Amino acid sequence: MLESSPISATAAQESTRPAVKGRTGARRAARSESLLFLLFVAPNLILFGIFTYWPLIYSGYLSLVRWDMISPTKTWVGLGNYTYLLSDSAFRTVLKNTFIFTGGAVGGSLFLGLLIALLLNQPLRMRDGARAVVFAPTLLSGAAISIVWVYIFDPRYGLMRQVLDPFGIPSPTWLRDTTWAMIAVIIVYIWKNVGFAAVIFLAGLQTIPKDLYEAAKVDGAGAFNRFRNVTLPMLSPISFFLLVTSILNTFQAFDIIQVMTEGGPVDATNTLIYYTYEQGFVAFNAGRAAAASLILFVIMLTVTLIQLRYAERRVHYGG
Amino acid sequence: MAVSSPVDGRAAKPLISLRAQRRLGRIAGYAAMILLCVAIGAPLFWMAIGAFKARQEITTFPPIWWPEALRWTSWRDVENAWVNFREAWDAAPFERFYVNSLIITLIGMTLELINATLSAYALAFLRFPHKNLVFILILAALMVPAQVTVLPNYIFLGKTMPELGLPNWVNTYQGIILPGAAVAYGTFLLRQAFLGLPREVLDAAKVDGAGHMRTLWDMVLPMARPVLVTFALISMVAKWNDYLWPLIVTNEERMRPITVGIAKFFDNEGNTNWGVVMAGTIFVIAPLLVVYLWAQRHIIEGITAGATKG
Numbered sequence: 001m002l003e004s005s006p007i008s009a010t011a012a013q014e015s016t017r018p019a020v021k022g023r024t025g026a027r028r029a030a031r032s033e034s035l036l037f038l039l040f041v042a043p044n045l046i047l048f049g050i051f052t053y054w055p056l057i058y059s060g061y062l063s064l065v066r067w068d069m070i071s072p073t074k075t076w077v078g079l080g081n082y083t084y085l086l087s088d089s090a091f092r093t094v095l096k097n098t099f100i101f102t103g104g105a106v107g108g109s110l111f112l113g114l115l116i117a118l119l120l121n122q123p124l125r126m127r128d129g130a131r132a133v134v135f136a137p138t139l140l141s142g143a144a145i146s147i148v149w150v151y152i153f154d155p156r157y158g159l160m161r162q163v164l165d166p167f168g169i170p171s172p173t174w175l176r177d178t179t180w181a182m183i184a185v186i187i188v189y190i191w192k193n194v195g196f197a198a199v200i201f202l203a204g205l206q207t208i209p210k211d212l213y214e215a216a217k218v219d220g221a222g223a224f225n226r227f228r229n230v231t232l233p234m235l236s237p238i239s240f241f242l243l244v245t246s247i248l249n250t251f252q253a254f255d256i257i258q259v260m261t262e263g264g265p266v267d268a269t270n271t272l273i274y275y276t277y278e279q280g281f282v283a284f285n286a287g288r289a290a291a292a293s294l295i296l297f298v299i300m301l302t303v304t305l306i307q308l309r310y311a312e313r314r315v316h317y318g319g
Numbered sequence: 320m321a322v323s324s325p326v327d328g329r330a331a332k333p334l335i336s337l338r339a340q341r342r343l344g345r346i347a348g349y350a351a352m353i354l355l356c357v358a359i360g361a362p363l364f365w366m367a368i369g370a371f372k373a374r375q376e377i378t379t380f381p382p383i384w385w386p387e388a389l390r391w392t393s394w395r396d397v398e399n400a401w402v403n404f405r406e407a408w409d410a411a412p413f414e415r416f417y418v419n420s421l422i423i424t425l426i427g428m429t430l431e432l433i434n435a436t437l438s439a440y441a442l443a444f445l446r447f448p449h450k451n452l453v454f455i456l457i458l459a460a461l462m463v464p465a466q467v468t469v470l471p472n473y474i475f476l477g478k479t480m481p482e483l484g485l486p487n488w489v490n491t492y493q494g495i496i497l498p499g500a501a502v503a504y505g506t507f508l509l510r511q512a513f514l515g516l517p518r519e520v521l522d523a524a525k526v527d528g529a530g531h532m533r534t535l536w537d538m539v540l541p542m543a544r545p546v547l548v549t550f551a552l553i554s555m556v557a558k559w560n561d562y563l564w565p566l567i568v569t570n571e572e573r574m575r576p577i578t579v580g581i582a583k584f585f586d587n588e589g590n591t592n593w594g595v596v597m598a599g600t601i602f603v604i605a606p607l608l609v610v611y612l613w614a615q616r617h618i619i620e621g622i623t624a625g626a627t628k629g
Contacts, residue, residue, distance in 0.1 A: 033446050036531060040441035041453055044434045047501035048460045055471035056463050062471065069474065116355060124348050132615045133356045136363075139611055139618070141560045143578045144603035147585045148366040151593050157378055159365045165381070191362065196622075203623035252464055255562040259582050273466045280470045281567060293467045304462055 056297075062290035069286050081291035090267060091275070091292070097182065098251070098271040104186040105193070105253070106246045110239070112190065113197025118231075120198070121205045131202065135195035142192065142255035149188045150175065150260055178268040181261050185269050188256050193249070197242050204238035205231070244307040251300055272296045366604075369597035370403050377593045403598040410588070410595065413602055415573055416580035420559060423495055423576050427558040430500040432551055438502070439509035440535050444521075461503045465563055472498050473567050490574045495565050499558075505550050512546040513539060549621025552614055559607060577603050 063081055065074040085091045116134060120127045137145065152159040153174040161171035172180040208231065216226045254273050257263060263270035263278060270278070272292060280289030335343075369377070371388040388400040407413065441447070442454055476488035476498075488494030516539065524534050540547065562578045569575050575583070581603045588596050611618065 030446060033531075034448070037441045037445040037447040037450070037453075040437040040445065041457070044438045044457055044501050044506065045453065047434070047497065048457065048503075050475075051472055051498040051501065052460045052463050052468055055468040055475070058471040058474075059467050069478075119348065119351050119355065122348050124345070124352060127352065130352050130356055131619065132611075134359050135615075135619055136608075136611060137359065139556050139560075139607055141562070141578050141581075141603050141607070143560075143562050143582045144600040145362070147581065147596060147600050148362055148369075150585075150590065151369060151597065152362055152365055154590070154593075157380055157382065157593075159361065159382065161380065162382055191359070195359070199619055199623055248464075252466065254466075255578075255582075258562075258566075259585070276466045276470075277563070277567075281473075286470060286474070289470050293470065297464060297467050300464055301462055 059290045059294055062286050063294055065287050067286045068284045069280075070284070074287075077287065081287045082295075085288065085291055085295070093267055094270050094272055094275045094292075097267070097269060100182060101186060101189075101253070101269070101271050102247060102250045104182075105189040105250045106243065108186060108190040109194045109197045109246060110242060112194050113242070114201050114235075114239075116194065116198035117201030117205055118227075120202055131199060135199050137192045138195045140192070142253075143259050145192060146188060146256050146259035149184070149191075153184050175261055176265055178265055181265060181268050185256055185260055188260065189250065189253055192256070193246070197246065200238060200242055201235065204235050208234045240307070240310060244303060247303055248300055251296060272299075366597050366600055369593055370601050371400055372403075372594045372597075374592075374594065403594040404601075407584075407595045407598040407602070411580060411584045411599070412572065413577070413580070413599070416575060416577040417602075419492075419574060419580075420576040420578070422492055423561075423565070424555055424558040426492070427496045427499060428551060428554045430496065431502050431505060431554045431558075432547065434500060435502040435505035435509050435550065436535075436540070436547070438506045439513055440531075440539060442506070442510045443513040444534075445531070457503055457506055459503075460501065468498070469564060469567055472564075476568065488568075490569055490571050492574075494568050495574075495576070498568075499561065499564060502554075505554065508550060509543070509546060512543050516542050545617075546621075549617055549624075552610070552618050553621065555610070556607060556618075 064076065064078060066077050066080070067074040120131055120134075124130075155161060155171045155173045158171070158174075160174070164171055174180045174184045212230050212234070213226055216230050221229060251271075252273055253271070254277065257269055257271060257274045258277070261269045263274045273296065276289050276293045276296065279285045279292060368384065368386055368389070372383065372386040373388065376383045376386050388396070388402070391397050391400070438457060442450065442457075447453065473489070476494050481487045520542070521534060521538060524538050529537070559576075560578060561576070562582075565576045566579045566582070569579060572580070572583070581599050584599050585596055588599075
């Protein structure tokens with residue numbers, strides 16, 4: 001991934017050749033190329049510096065003070081915000097919610113996504129159309145679609161009541177119920193994102209060489225055994241990629257929760273990202289918000305590093 | 320999976336012939352596919368018919384599947400069908416929301432394209448002593464999630480900048496757009512694409528004495544067009560749907576993009592006036608649905624290529 005480009009490599013070889021005549025010229029050319037390089041990457045680097053890296057450092061500082069974002073002075077509290085959060089039972093609920101939401105949403109969308117991909121991998125007519133339908137919700141505004149789902153979950157007139165009615169199940173009060181609210185936001189998340197997993201799984205299925213199946217067939221493996229011994233192992237790198245990206249995405253799921261429940265009822269759907277927003281922009285507690293956001297950052301960083309390490313090993317073994 | 324396979328049960332004597340089995344499997348497959356499309360499409364259908372329902376049609380159970388407003392028998396009916404849309408349009412400044420979203424999306428996407436192209440070109444073709452360090456600095460930004468940066472950025476734009484004698488960027492287009500204008504993943508994608516271009520052509524251009532600007536403009540960009548289009552589409556969708564940052568950095572209605580506008584509109588209308596609210600959500604979703612219908616293949620293939628090769 002980090003190898004330098006072939007063109008610059010050959011060019012570099014040329015420039016190290018002792019060219020008595022053109023040495024100063026070559027040096028000048030190299031310098032102007034370096035300048036051009038800096039000019040080209042400058043917009044990206046400057047913007048990342050101001051709006052990504054500096055805020056990260058500043059968050060670290062903010063997490064060590066108490067500040068309402070209005071008063072001119074900030075009170076130094078050291079690790080006070082962190083110790084407060086980790087001993088606060090409300091924050092522990094938030095952590096628990098985050099893991100339930102992530103587990104349900106990731107597990108649900110990967111499992112259903114795999115089933116959908118297996119279906120759309122069959123030689124059925126119109127399957128490209130079905131793929132387009134399944135993928136569509138991924139691209140729609142989470143804020144707008146969440147409003148539609150609040151209407152769907154309306155216990156008196158909603159679509160969900162109609163769906164449950166034939167089975168004789170009375171509609172729960174969904175978003176007003178501390179148990180059902182979490183299930184509702186997970187359903188919405190899965191509905192919106194299952195298409196992504198399905199499309200990626202499908203691409204993965206299509207890269208599995210056909211002769212592996214033929215060989216398994218010759219060995220007398222039934223459909224289930226072929227799935228278990230050929231499909232699943234061949235899909236494992238892509239499953240891992242999906243697992244990690246889905247985990248990172250669910251940690252950042254904000255619009256669904258903000259629009260549908262605002263973290264309620266009584267914190268039942270309050271996840272780390274919503275809690276961060278609430279502490280910062282509703283309670284104006286900058287220190288606590290920064291500390292919570294950094295806790296989330298560390299969790300996400302850990303997941304990413306595990307992925308990088310795994311990916312490295314895979315490349316090593318594969319090569 | 321509902322799809323049965325003809326190889327099942329080869330040991331036992333099959334109860335039905337292989338052909339019948341295969342046909343059954345196909346029927347089950349189509350049934351599952353229809354069920355799938357209904358499950359995914361139902362919420363959108365519900366939104367669409369909701370937008371045409373009169374108030375008394377909203378509050379009935381079992382629900383009305385085809386509202387009166389859509390039973391067109393005369394031209395007058397067709398005109399009258401849109402009352403909810405008109406009411407929504409009058410109840411909130413949607414034309415302003417559209418203008419804001421268009422500005423934010425188009426400028427944001429253009430800046431992302433320029434940033435990603437320039438950085439990717441530099442990383443792919445230009446010599447620089449600390450190139451890997453620059454590459455890592457750009458890629459590592461992927462690991463810093465939005466929720467860490469929104470609070471400091473808000474403080475920076477709304478408090479630090481005025482204190483330094485600079486303008487306050489809260490409630491401005493530049494305040495909404497610029498913090499999201501740097502590109503990490505797109506730079507990576509484009510760099511990969513640029514490195515995959517046929518080198519002979521680029522070398523030939525070099526021999527002909529073409530400068531880097533000309534090589535970039537005349538050779539690299541045309542050859543990398545498919546990737547650029549995909550990246551532009553994905554960037555456009557992300558900008559149009561962006562919610563958290565615009566929600567935080569705007570507190571005046573006139574500066575809101577349509578995603579934030581619809582959420583506030585929903586807050587005001589509440590959980591009863593569903594017809595009008597659904598009409599409003601259609602305002603938000605319709606432009607993207609049109610883009611999707613037009614570029615569906617491009618978007619899906621671009622995303623899968625990015626995931627399976629990257």
